[in-house]
Amino acid sequence: MQRKSYRFVVTGRVQGVFFRQSTRERAVQLGLDGWVRNRADGAVEGQVAGADAAALDAFRTWLQSGPPRAQVSDLQWTAADEPPAEGFEVRA
Numbered sequence: 372m373q374r375k376s377y378r379f380v381v382t383g384r385v386q387g388v389f390f391r392q393s394t395r396e397r398a399v400q401l402g403l404d405g406w407v408r409n410r411a412d413g414a415v416e417g418q419v420a421g422a423d424a425a426a427l428d429a430f431r432t433w434l435q436s437g438p439p440r441a442q443v444s445d446l447q448w449t450a451a452d453e454p455p456a457e458g459f460e461v462r463a
Contacts, residue, residue, distance in 0.1 A: 372422040372423075373422060374420050374421060374422045374454055375420065375421065375422070375424070375427060375450070376418060376419070376420035376450070376451040376452070376453065376454040376455065377418065377419055377420070377427070377431075377448055377449065377450055377451055378416070378417070378418050378447075378448075378449050378450075378451045379416065379417055379418070379419065379431075379434060379446060379447060379448050379449075380410075380414050380415070380416045380446070380447040381414060381415045381416075381434055381437065381443055381445070381446050381447075382413070382414045382443070382444050382445045382446075383441065383442045383443040383444035383445065384440075384441060384442040385413070385414065385415045385437060385441050385442075385443060386409050386413055386415065388437070388438060388440035388441045389438050389440070390407075390415050390437050390438060390441050391407045391408065391409065391415060391461045392461060393437065393438035393441075394407045394415070394417065394434070394437075394461075395407060395459050395460070395461050397430060397433050398419060398430060398459040399459055401421070401423075401426040401427075401429055401430055402421060402423065402426055403419050403420065403421040403426055403427065403430055403459065404419070404420045404421065404454070404455050404456065404457050404458060404459055405417055405418045405419035405420055405455045405459050405460075406418055406455055406459065406460045406461070406462050407459075407460075407461055407462065408461070408462035408463065418451055418455045419455070419459075420451075420454040420455055431446070431448055434446050434448075
């Protein structure tokens with residue numbers, strides 16, 4: 372089964388609400404690889420990859436609301452060419 376990879380950018384109240392750590396936990400639960408980090412403009416961006424389309428769909432759906440204290444206003448989700456390394460890391 373071929374792995375698919377996506378880049379994502381989440382905007383809204385997504386910094387200071389445990390968004391990155393919660394994103395990592397959700398990805399690990401779903402068996403996905405990737406990374407997530409805060410951006411200087413207040414958004415959160417990352418990349419995710421996996422072979423299970425249902426897991427990727429569940430992750431994308433989760434990103435649309437995020438953890439309880441987040442207020443997501445927009446999610447950009449685009450296909451990526453290069454898959455991330457194995458595992459899921461929170462970047463500074």
